[in-house]
Amino acid sequence: MFGDLDPGVAVVAALLTGVVLLVVLRRRGPRRPPCAAGWIPWVGAGLRFGKAPLEFIEQARAQYGPIFTIFAMGNRMTFVTEEEGIDVFLKSKEVNFELAVQYPVYRTASVPKNIFLTLHEKLHMTMKGKMGTFNMYQFMGRLNEEFHEQLEDLGPHGTMDLISLVRCLLYPVTVNVLFKKGLIVSHKRKIEDFYWHFQIYDEGFEYGSQMPEWLLRNWSKSKRWLLALFEESIPDIKAYKPERDDCATLMQAVLDVVEGEADRHSVSYALLMLWASLSNAVPITFWTLVFILSHGDIHKTIVEGISSVLGGAGREKITVSEDKLKKLLLIKWCILEAIRLRAPGVITRKVVKPVKILNYTVPSGDLLMLSPFWLHRNPKYFPDPESFRPERWKEANLEKHVFLDGYMAFGGGKFQCPGRWFALLEIQICIILILYKYDCSLLDPLPKQSHLHVVGVPQPEGRCRIEYKHRHDVCQAPRGPGPSGGATPPATHLAPGLQEG
Structure with a gap:
């Protein structure tokens, strides 16, 4: 031619x-x-x-x-x-x-594709069974004990950044309950190192899932530190024998599955489980508290409800039971509403065969994406979508664990988040005990959310400080958010932010 x-x-x-x-x-x-x-x-x-x-x-x-x-x-x-x-x-x-998700899992936790695809469904079923609604009673006592212990360390009064306060509570409580008490963080220096490295790992997780580690030196260093921590700790976790089989920690149940197929990857799965159990629970707790404390009428109603159900003084080591949770539904509504407003940016699937949607064909190889963040702002499902309205959850059948239509905070389909019921329980108990023990007020306005990430619940953009004081020392009604300014918060041992070099 x-x-x-x-x-x-x-x-x-x-x-x-x-x-x-x-x-x-x-x-x-x-x-x-x-x-x-x-x-x-x-x-x-x-x-x-x-x-x-x-x-x-x-x-x-x-x-x-x-x-x-x-x-x-x-x-x-x-x-x-x-x-x-x-x-x-x-x-x-x-x-x-x-x-x-297998490629991001490989980058963030070094789990090879073949191992991940072999074990994922089995591990998901194990965690779903261990943390199903019918098993939540097993966690009640431990969560109460652990939160009381950590709240004692806050002292009778103080001022600090709220996200730091939440980390100081949830990091040790979650590790002690799901892994084994005192096994991962056993002394002050190691606790401080753990907080530092996990925060860097968590904040850089989305970048680490897509970029070579040599571009993220600090993140890579923290990842290796956490893997080394589990390398040292896992033999002791395996050796621990509870009196009853159903009292085994979640980490032990996971290791039982992994060691049968890929024992040398146990540390990688421990790191994945750590990230999954903390990465969203911390910001959800933060946002729920911020929304409650920013709405004086809701804060007042919740404190009055806690006093009615648990008693007026904040000094006693009360136990938050399932029956008491049912009488404090407004707190659960607030958590679900906070998650609605601060939902993950995207969740994803891989298209394996061309699929027709509307008048289009999505080719194989595409990542099919859904944005819970924007879906939760659809007025068809959520009227007045930008407003914090916990009362909208009256319409949900929460007794049967059914959320509102259009609610996608925990994913959907076959592989919904297996730890969602544990997370909701943990956050409820945390917030109830904080507001039972302390009179709290914000020293800064409601912060904006960070728009830099699409994986997981967004972090706050800028600081938001809280002032707290034992309720038995307070003779006034709960206060709303105060003006910006106030006492300088104490120095914390938490990483101030991710700085890659």
Whole structure:
């Protein structure tokens, strides 16, 4: 065809012909969703997406409609925002959760793909059984004891950053209950190191799931420190023999599954479980307390309810039982409403076979994405979506563990978060005991959320300090949020932020 042409011209002509054929074939092929691709090869829209991903997702939805693709850093991410797409995301056999997350799991915890795919469903079933609603009674006593112990360390009064206070409570309580008391953090220096390294690991988790470790030196160092900690601790965890089999810690149950298939990866699974149990529980507790303390009427009603159910003084070591939780439903409503407003940015599946959604075909290889953050702002499901309205949860059948329609905070489909009932219980007990023991008030306004990440519950942007004082020393009603300013919070041993070098 090009035999009589100059060789250079022939090459150019052949390339142009190939491009034309590619365009024609694409037009004749299945219709793909509209795509925000950018103009830089491979990078695509990555620069704009990375600056403010949640805002970029909403802008793309407004521009392209209910289904659209964002091409960034070599990945095609197709977002669905309405019922048909959500139904495919949750129920289709052509999309897969495990294949979507196995690469991030390898990067963040060094679990090889074949090991992850072999063990994931078995481990999910183990954790789902261990932390099912029918087993929550096993955690009640331990959680009460641990929170009382940690609250004693706060002293009778103080001022500190609220997110730091929550970490000081939830880090040791969660580790002691789910792993084994005192085994992971046994003395002050190690506790401080643990707080420091886990905070760096947690804050850099999303970057670590996508980028080479040599670009994230501090994060990589903290990851190795945590893996070494578990390398040292796991033999003792395995050796611990509870009196009753059903009293084994969750970590022991996980190790029983892992050691049968891939014993040398036990430390990696311990790190994954640590991250899963703390990464969202801490910010959810923070946001719930901030919303409660920022709404004086809700705060007052909750404190009055706690006094009615548990007694007026904050000095006694009371036990928060299942019956008492049922009488303090407003607190659970506040937690669920806080999660609604501060939901994860995205959850994902891998498209394994082309799937049709609306009038488009999503090709295999795409990551199918759903944004709980924006779904929870759909007025069809949640009227007045930007307002903190815990009373909307009256309509949910929480006795049967059914949430409101459109609520996707814990994922959906086959692999919902197996620890969701434990997390809700832990946060309820934590908040009840804080407000039972202390009169609390905010010294700073309600902070904005950080828009830098799309994985997990967002962290606050900027500080938010709390002043607390034993309730038996206080003769006044709960106060609302105070003006910005106030006493300087004490220095903490928590990492001030992620600084990669």
